Amino acid sequence: MSADPALRREIPDATVARLPEYLRTLSRLAEDGVLSVSSEELAAEVGVRSAQLRKDLSHLGSYGVRGVGYDVETLALEISRALGLTEDWPVAIVGMGNLGHALASYSGFVTKGFRIVGLYDDDPALADEKIVGVAIRPLAELTEHHAVDPIAIGVIATPAPAAQAVCDALVGAGISSILNFAPAVLSVPSGVDVRRVDLSTELQILAFHAQRKSLAAGDLRAAVAAP
Amino acid sequence: MSADPALRREIPDATVARLPEYLRTLSRLAEDGVLSVSSEELAAEVGVRSAQLRKDLSHLGSYGVRGVGYDVETLALEISRALGLTEDWPVAIVGMGNLGHALASYSGFVTKGFRIVGLYDDDPALADEKIVGVAIRPLAELTEHHAVDPIAIGVIATPAPAAQAVCDALVGAGISSILNFAPAVLSVPSGVDVRRVDLSTELQILAFHAQRKSLAAGDLRAAVAAP
DNA sequence: TCAACTTTGTGCATGGGTTCACAAACGTCT
């Protein structure tokens, strides 16, 4: 009756968002031969408060040793388990422009529980080109491919106008986890997860803060120019 | 004494993060010839609650008309102003691998208040290649360049091991807004803004939810396998 | 074995963010 808390309880979204960072740092420490870390040390590496780190980890279970800290390897394994990275997730990328190429050859894929099984683009000029050993195929072949060799996560790297149609195709094929790099809001049925990564949103947020800094630095044009 | 609230008051971070989405949707509506929207309609487009949208907009000032809604063009302009997009922000990209190339040729740059003024990479094979009219130069030239033609935002698109050194170079040159695509935590002096965009973090968050869904779907292995 | 020290895990308080619900404000129609 006392199963793994990671699977029984709800892990808060804010915590889930930090787990990959913890895992990355732990992996680096493991490579450096570090065997054990305290919450204080690990938190400092990651850039969070130690109390936050401990509370986050407490949602996965109790893997620390009081007076000592956490075993690096054990903790990394438990976080991997919680995130579902003990198995490999098959990923397909749709849209093989500059961004799609960059994503396909991104080393972060293979190392961490993800495996590219499909690359799609309807541009005939790209047909049969191979990246990391996978051929680029027309999107129409996706459903067929998915039936033979299931895809867990679809990545959309097309221009914005094509994104919704591609999304519909992915959902239609039965894929329910989507990572969207196109600057467009996708509408999907409930049960489908969409995460968006958008360069220009991030730039705009930076611009906002940059503006605030330059105004705070004694630039009073705004106040003077106010109507 | 009643200056623009966007410049006087503090706009919550959560609101700032949503403003680019509102702006993008408003721009699309404007292109489609829509003159006016209610908070209900706009919220539906963006995928948020109307109350949230109204509260967000209220932080910028009072630009709606009761009983009618918001003028699309006016609201878009006010959001642009709040975000600081009425002026162009000069951007430099460091690291011209696949990702750097993709970012440099990304159309979202020029259209929305950003302008690429520098591309840097120490790989001699890339020297003097031009993308969107800008030559790739060694990173050592950055400080000099910045002194002549200031850079507001630095984008790091290098592999993780190089990220901190590049970051130090950017900060050393006087750049205080950084967008980091490398999977590494950067340490910077206070006053410098860093935002991180990380593919593998996003994939891992998707994997977590995908795992939850597959477990919830009647797969009881976890409960049975529990010690 | 026991005391002193270290570090985890967590109850509790605090703060922000989201949602609800409604009064105030506007346009419209008679």
Place this chain on the structure above:
DNA sequence: AGACGTTTGTGAACCCATGCACAAAGTTGA
């Protein structure tokens, strides 16, 4: 001009997340 319907802007309640502070639990050294 006045009544009616619509939509904004916002006070108030709720909810989640963060940070503090400490008891519980472990190690180390005498």
